[in-house]
Amino acid sequence: MKINWGTGIVIAFGLFMTFILYFVFEVQSNSKYDNDLVVEEYYKHDSHFQDEMARIQNAHDLQQRPTIKYVADGVEIIFPVKFESDKIKGNILLYRPSNKKFDFNTPIALTKSSLLIPKNKLIKGRWDVNMEWQYDGKKYLSKEVVYVN
Structure with missing residues (x-):
C-alpha cells in the first residue's frame, strides 16, 4: 500500500500527539516526579x-x-x-x-x-x-x- 503525503502528515501528527500524551500521563501519575508547589499556601x-x-x-x-x-x-x-x-x-x-x-x-x-x-x-x-x-x-x-x- 502506498501512503501519500497527506496521510503521512496525519500519521505523524497522531504519533506526535500520542507521544506527548504519554509523557503528560507519565509525569502526572508517577510518584518519582514531584509536582508540588514551592509554597503550600x-x-x-x-x-x-x-x-x-x-x-x-x-x-x-x-x-x-x-x-x-x-x-x-x-x-x-x-x-x-x-x-x-x-x-x-x-x-x-x-x-x-x-x-x-x-x-x-x-x-x-x-x-x-x-x-x-x-x-x-x-x-x-x-x-x-x-x-x-x-x-x-x-x-x-x-x-x-x-x-x-
Whole structure:
C-alpha cells in the first residue's frame, strides 16, 4: 500500500500527539516526579508580600547586617557585635528548593553573637536561608543562598 503525503502528515501528527500524551500521563501519575508547589499556601503567602518587602528593606537599611555563610562545621550566622544577643528573637528557615522533605526551622538561640547550624543536619547542594528576626520591636528578614559541599 502506498501512503501519500497527506496521510503521512496525519500519521505523524497522531504519533506526535500520542507521544506527548504519554509523557503528560507519565509525569502526572508517577510518584518519582514531584509536582508540588514551592509554597503550600501560595495565595496566603502572596497576600503578605508587602509586609515581607518592608522587613527585607529594614534588614537592607542596617549599616552592619548579619552574615550567613557556609563553614567547615555547617552554616554559621553571625550578628554584628552592636546587637545584644539576648534581645534578638526569631526563626531561621532552611529551605531546600529541590525537595521540601529536607526543609526545617530553627529558632534563633545565640551564643555570643553567632549561631551554628551543624553540617550533619544539611545535605550537599543549594540551601535558601530565610532568617526572620526581631530586635527592639523592629522586624527584619534576611534571605541568602548557601551551597553546602
